[in-house]
Amino acid sequence: MGRIVGIDLGTTNSLVAYLDPATNQPKCIPGPSGSTLCPSVVSLDPDGSIIVGEPARRRLLTQPERTIYSVKRLMGRGPADVQNELKLFPFRIDPSGNHVIRVQLGDKVFTPPEISSFILRELKNWAETYFGETVDRAVITVPAYFNDAQRQATKDAGKLAGLEVLRLVNEPTAAALAYGLHEEQRGKVAVYDLGGGTFDISILKLISTSEGDIYQVLSTNGDTHLGGDDIDNLLQAFVHEQILQTDQIDFSPHGELAQELRKELIAIKHKLSEAESATLRFPLPGGRVFVHEFTRGALEALIRPVVDRTMVPVNQALADAHLKPTDLDEVVLVGGATRTPLTRRTVQEYFDRKPHTELNPDEVVALGAAVQADILDHGVNSMLLLDVTPLSLGIETYGGAVAKIIPRNSTIPASAQELYTTGVDNQTGIDIHVLQGERELAKDCRSLARFNLRVPAAPAGLPRIEVKFLIDANGILQVSAKDIRTGTEHSIEVQPSYGLNDNDIERMLEESIEYAEQDFAERQVIEARTEAESILTATAKALANPNASNLTLPERAMIESSVAALKEAVQGTDYKLIRKQMDDLNKATEHLAELLMNSALQSALEGKKLAEV
Amino acid sequence: MTSSSSTTNAPLVCWNCHERTVGTHFCSSCGKVLQVPEHSDYFAMFEIPRKLWIEMGALEQKFLQLSWKLHPDNFVKATPAEREISLKRSSELNDAYRTLRDPVARVEYLLAIEGARKEGQNKQQAPPELLEEVFELNESLDELREVKASGGDTVNLKHRLEAAEKNFAGKLTGVDGELQNAAREWDSALESGDSAKRQSIRNKLNELLNRRSYIRNLVTNVQKELL
Numbered sequence: 001m002g003r004i005v006g007i008d009l010g011t012t013n014s015l016v017a018y019l020d021p022a023t024n025q026p027k028c029i030p031g032p033s034g035s036t037l038c039p040s041v042v043s044l045d046p047d048g049s050i051i052v053g054e055p056a057r058r059r060l061l062t063q064p065e066r067t068i069y070s071v072k073r074l075m076g077r078g079p080a081d082v083q084n085e086l087k088l089f090p091f092r093i094d095p096s097g098n099h100v101i102r103v104q105l106g107d108k109v110f111t112p113p114e115i116s117s118f119i120l121r122e123l124k125n126w127a128e129t130y131f132g133e134t135v136d137r138a139v140i141t142v143p144a145y146f147n148d149a150q151r152q153a154t155k156d157a158g159k160l161a162g163l164e165v166l167r168l169v170n171e172p173t174a175a176a177l178a179y180g181l182h183e184e185q186r187g188k189v190a191v192y193d194l195g196g197g198t199f200d201i202s203i204l205k206l207i208s209t210s211e212g213d214i215y216q217v218l219s220t221n222g223d224t225h226l227g228g229d230d231i232d233n234l235l236q237a238f239v240h241e242q243i244l245q246t247d248q249i250d251f252s253p254h255g256e257l258a259q260e261l262r263k264e265l266i267a268i269k270h271k272l273s274e275a276e277s278a279t280l281r282f283p284l285p286g287g288r289v290f291v292h293e294f295t296r297g298a299l300e301a302l303i304r305p306v307v308d309r310t311m312v313p314v315n316q317a318l319a320d321a322h323l324k325p326t327d328l329d330e331v332v333l334v335g336g337a338t339r340t341p342l343t344r345r346t347v348q349e350y351f352d353r354k355p356h357t358e359l360n361p362d363e364v365v366a367l368g369a370a371v372q373a374d375i376l377d378h379g380v381n382s383m384l385l386l387d388v389t390p391l392s393l394g395i396e397t398y399g400g401a402v403a404k405i406i407p408r409n410s411t412i413p414a415s416a417q418e419l420y421t422t423g424v425d426n427q428t429g430i431d432i433h434v435l436q437g438e439r440e441l442a443k444d445c446r447s448l449a450r451f452n453l454r455v456p457a458a459p460a461g462l463p464r465i466e467v468k469f470l471i472d473a474n475g476i477l478q479v480s481a482k483d484i485r486t487g488t489e490h491s492i493e494v495q496p497s498y499g500l501n502d503n504d505i506e507r508m509l510e511e512s513i514e515y516a517e518q519d520f521a522e523r524q525v526i527e528a529r530t531e532a533e534s535i536l537t538a539t540a541k542a543l544a545n546p547n548a549s550n551l552t553l554p555e556r557a558m559i560e561s562s563v564a565a566l567k568e569a570v571q572g573t574d575y576k577l578i579r580k581q582m583d584d585l586n587k588a589t590e591h592l593a594e595l596l597m598n599s600a601l602q603s604a605l606e607g608k609k610l611a612e613v
Numbered sequence: 614m615t616s617s618s619s620t621t622n623a624p625l626v627c628w629n630c631h632e633r634t635v636g637t638h639f640c641s642s643c644g645k646v647l648q649v650p651e652h653s654d655y656f657a658m659f660e661i662p663r664k665l666w667i668e669m670g671a672l673e674q675k676f677l678q679l680s681w682k683l684h685p686d687n688f689v690k691a692t693p694a695e696r697e698i699s700l701k702r703s704s705e706l707n708d709a710y711r712t713l714r715d716p717v718a719r720v721e722y723l724l725a726i727e728g729a730r731k732e733g734q735n736k737q738q739a740p741p742e743l744l745e746e747v748f749e750l751n752e753s754l755d756e757l758r759e760v761k762a763s764g765g766d767t768v769n770l771k772h773r774l775e776a777a778e779k780n781f782a783g784k785l786t787g788v789d790g791e792l793q794n795a796a797r798e799w800d801s802a803l804e805s806g807d808s809a810k811r812q813s814i815r816n817k818l819n820e821l822l823n824r825r826s827y828i829r830n831l832v833t834n835v836q837k838e839l840l
Contacts, residue, residue, distance in 0.1 A: 166689055167686075207677065209677055209678070209681070211678075211681050212681075214677055214680070214681075216677075375686060376686060376689045377689075379686075379687055379689075379690075384680060384681055384684060384686065385686070386680060386684070407711075410707065410711055411707040411710070411711070412704075412707065413685065413700055413703050413704035413707060414704055414707050414708060414711070415701075415704040415705065415708055416708070470700070470701075470704055471704075472685070472700060472704075473684075473685045473686070473700075473703075
């Protein structure tokens with residue numbers, strides 16, 4: 001079994017972390033550039049290879065039609081859901097998809113889980129390079145307010161990346177875990193998490209028991225389409241409007257120029273977290289440079305609507321936990337967008353408490369995921385996480401209404417049973433529609449699945465089928481049914497309303513091999529074999545050299561047995577063994593190498609070429 | 614349906630070692646997590662009698678203690694069968710805690726396992742003593758909808774409805790008080806073992822729950838119209 005890691009699959013950046021056994025502290029793993037942040041950007045190279053992270057981000061400017069960012073916004077959503085996103089984001093959606101969104105990159109189409117799997121695979125490679133070992137299991141974080149379909153899509157992405165997803169952990173809960181380990185906090189904690197594309201608020205109770213610490217989530221709320229991206233969109237729209245007025249230039253919203261401007265504006269936004277003012281100088285087509293001085297005050301006026309929108313879920317989460325803002329013992333800020341002074345001030349005033357910002361807000365979620373990964377790897381011994389389902393689970397009843405069967409903020413795993421019977425004689429099926437959401441009508445809730453419950457033909461009202469709806473520890477729904485009269489369990493084929501079915505996944509797994517780099521262990525075996533072959537060839541050549549006759553018999557015997565051992569190891573797939581036999585052979589040939597080197601020197605002096613030795 | 618006040622589950626056979634076991638959650642001979650017995654209930658899960666007064670602190674302690682042991686996090690490396698049982702057991706533990714923690718859900722659950730919960734026909738019917746007031750309220754609601762539709766002045770009507778809402782909210786508090794009293798009666802009847810008395814209290818609790826749900830719906834409907 002390989003290593004286990006924690007992964008924060010973010011809208012803007014993704015990170016991978018592990019728990020360092022030496023310090024018992026979680027740590028983020030850097031990529032080739034030395035940075036721990038992997039921009040969540042994927043680009044399809046014209047040669048067909050997939051490029052992820054910083055190199056892909058640079059291609060946003062040069063090859064925008066082959067490059068995608070913020071794909072998390074599309075996870076687990078249907079084509080009809082994303083019409084609004086399309087106005088703001090340069091997603092090119094393949095119109096032929098019906099229940100699944102397909103995004104166009106160059107001449108190919110990919111589903112959002114496939115694109116996310118490329119990011120996960122990149123992080124997996126980072127970790128494998130760092131450890132020098134295979135990584136095959138992961139804890140992946142998701143926004144707490146993600147629904148069933150969004151969670152399932154994330155799990156699918158993990159599977160496509162060759163990772164066994166041991167658990168999906170809610171991002172604010174992960175952050176609380178990281179802080180708890182760091183600060184030894186106790187009492188009631190609010191985690192305010194404003195990321196690139198999503199907002200979550202979670203209220204937790206940290207309880208010390210004789211067995212260890214329990215992190216019990218009391219309530220959670222959020223908005224899966226509210227984040228730093230929205231701030232950038234507001235800034236961009238503002239400047240587009242200015243430029244249209246002063247220079248009569250109408251930016252095509254997703255062209256290279258718009259991407260370039262967006263990059264500049266993000267830099268301005270970051271500067272204004274420290275400085276009181278910052279100046280944008282943007283060269284326009286035609287030669288003029290657009291200049292605009294932003295003050296922090298002006299920026300805050302512009303982005304206040306975004307920050308205000310976060311307070312609606314905050315109020316709801318507190319109400320659900322039966323708490324007032326001043327009941328909280330600690331407040332924690334998570335997510336890059338909480339660096340904005342306006343956010344900090346707003347949160348501080350609301351809770352009347354200085355929020356914690358000690359841990360890097362970009363890294364804290366990945367660090368918490370690493371803590372949970374370690375718990376799952378070694379069993380619960382000092383910490384236990386009890387999370388909740390963010391949305392009520394319901395079933396459609398007569399007249400399109402929804403009967404809630406598992407209320408929001410129920411501790412998961414959670415379940416509910418419903419008893420079904422037939423209304424007419426010999427009815428053989430009952431249609432069941434499962435929904436998630438707080439509204440009263442089915443049409444206003446999120447459709448999770450529809451299925452037809454098979455019923456044995458019998459007089460009306462006689463069949464009694466108990467359907468069990470279970471939300472597992474990942475927040476994902478499972479459905480099973482039992483015939484009460486016969487006791488037989490029915491398996492239920494649940495077709496998700498949005499997302500991939502098993503056949504889709506199967507097919508994508510096959511296709512993913514095309515893009516996948518070889519498995520880490522496989523790569524190691526191939527590399528070791530190649531090196532071994534060249535050592536074996538060199539040794540054979542050296543032994544044939546006349547100078548090799550100066551070797552003692554035991555020396556020659558030692559070399560020959562090492563050669564035989566290495567040849568045998570190369571036949572197998574244990575790369576560590578191959579390396580060991582290579583080392584042994586290298587040691588055994590030390591004297592031989594010396595002999596050859598000396599003779600080479602002599603030959604050189606005698607005017608012979610080295611290659612002739 | 615049994616109406617015994619016994620708190621322990623009958624012995625069952627462990628799925629793993631096939632020994633008869635007396636544990637509630639874990640096998641007394643091999644220590645493996647046990648399947649939920651068919652006849653188990655939420656009170657038995659917490660090893661408490663079927664009383665309606667529950668000490669919340671103790672319930673929470675027990676919940677946390679059992680969560681440590683039953684949570685799927687403990688079973689990541691276990692066999693698929695054990696993982697399945699852990700998922701089932703921990704979901705039932707959470708369901709049980711959610712239900713027993715809520716005083717009204719607790720009464721509903723108790724009546725359900727005692728086979729005494731009957732909502733059906735009573736649900737849509739106004740309790741007789743409320744008939745007149747409900748009739749008046751519905752008239753005001755209709756009137757408000759009409760005035761709203763025609764764009765007329767709704768201020769007076771709203772005042773009248775707000776007063777009615779307050780009145781019914783008061784009645785809800787009254788029902789909750791009656792429920793509490795009936796719950797106390799249930800607990801003492803359970804101690805004395807008076808089965809006839811228990812039967813009559815069950816009926817009373819059932820009737821109170823129906824009245825409560827009826828009034829609560831009324832209040833919610835009025836609140837919706839006043840928004």
